[in-house]
Amino acid sequence: MVPAAVLQTRLTLSEGEGRRCSRPGGPEERNPMDDDALLAEQLAYYRAGAAQYDRPYAEREELRELLAAVDGLPVAGDVLELACGTGQWTPRLAARARSVTAVDAAAEVLDLARARTASASRAVRFVQADLFAWRPPRRYDTVFFAFWLSHVPPARLPGFWDTVAAALAPGGKAIFVDDGPAAAEEEVLADQPAPAALRRLDDGSRYRIVKVFHDARTLTDDLTARGWSVRIRTVAGNYIGIAEPPTADSG
Numbered sequence: 001m002v003p004a005a006v007l008q009t010r011l012t013l014s015e016g017e018g019r020r021c022s023r024p025g026g027p028e029e030r031n032p033m034d035d036d037a038l039l040a041e042q043l044a045y046y047r048a049g050a051a052q053y054d055r056p057y058a059e060r061e062e063l064r065e066l067l068a069a070v071d072g073l074p075v076a077g078d079v080l081e082l083a084c085g086t087g088q089w090t091p092r093l094a095a096r097a098r099s100v101t102a103v104d105a106a107a108e109v110l111d112l113a114r115a116r117t118a119s120a121s122r123a124v125r126f127v128q129a130d131l132f133a134w135r136p137p138r139r140y141d142t143v144f145f146a147f148w149l150s151h152v153p154p155a156r157l158p159g160f161w162d163t164v165a166a167a168l169a170p171g172g173k174a175i176f177v178d179d180g181p182a183a184a185e186e187e188v189l190a191d192q193p194a195p196a197a198l199r200r201l202d203d204g205s206r207y208r209i210v211k212v213f214h215d216a217r218t219l220t221d222d223l224t225a226r227g228w229s230v231r232i233r234t235v236a237g238n239y240i241g242i243a244e245p246p247t248a249d250s251g
């Protein structure tokens with residue numbers, strides 16, 4: 001999600017500062033290990049900023065509309081939520097699910113999510129884990145992730161989609177929500193190991209994060225090429241995707 005502060009103070013980057021990393025050899029050719037420090041800084045940002053994370057949800061009408069859209073999505077059965085953050089989406093998932101398991105690496109956001117879901121209609125099981133290392137111990141009917149895909153470096157996307165596929169039971173669906181290119185108001189950083197932006201917290205501290213603004217068409221084509229069935233629609237500058245992984249008899 002693009003924080004309100006970033007939207008309000010949109011920076012104009014001069015030509016050449018670039019909206020994307022300009023290293024030679026496309027992202028898929030890079031060693032994914034190059035981005036370890038960037039991913040650690042991204043996590044540090046969410047840990048340090050946990051207390052201010054919810055502000056855009058209070059301030060931005062389109063985020064509330066997006067949250068409400070969950071009620072029309074095919075969330076069902078046992079649900080796995082990846083990068084659950086402060087649990088903005090978790091109670092809505094719990095209202096539609098048989099069970100919810102919510103994973104995030106930051107203890108600080110998980111504490112807020114636990115408090116937010118204390119009275120949810122279903123008990124939520126929280127797991128603190130690094131999604132780039134964690135492997136699902138079982139399968140789920142729905143794997144949901146909001147504002148996470150844009151934080152996955154392109155070189156790690158194939159592995160991420162494989163993890164999602166491995167987490168889905170037969171007939172299960174991945175459902176994802178994120179910023180589209182129309183929401184690309186960020187302080188974009190050049191020459192990073194993955195597309196990246198600079199985020200600032202209230203105390204003035206600054207952190208690099210991964211930020212990939214997927215457009216619906218390219219994301220659809222990429223997933224289709226990997227054998228997934230996918231539908232993506234745009235909603236107020238964001239996108240909502242519903243995808244099913246390849247089955248053994250589809251290839």
Ligand SMILES: C[S@@+](CC[C@H](N)C(=O)[O-])C[C@H]1O[C@@H](n2cnc3c(N)ncnc32)[C@H](O)[C@@H]1O
Nearest residue numbers: 001043046083084085104105106130131146147
């Ligand atoms: C943009 S927030 C999304 C939170 C929530 N899904 C939402 O939409 O409000 C990204 C989340 O990813 C989590 N995160 C960052 N790095 C992670 C990692 N390596 N493994 C698991 N979670 C991570 C952060 O703690 C943060 O809660």
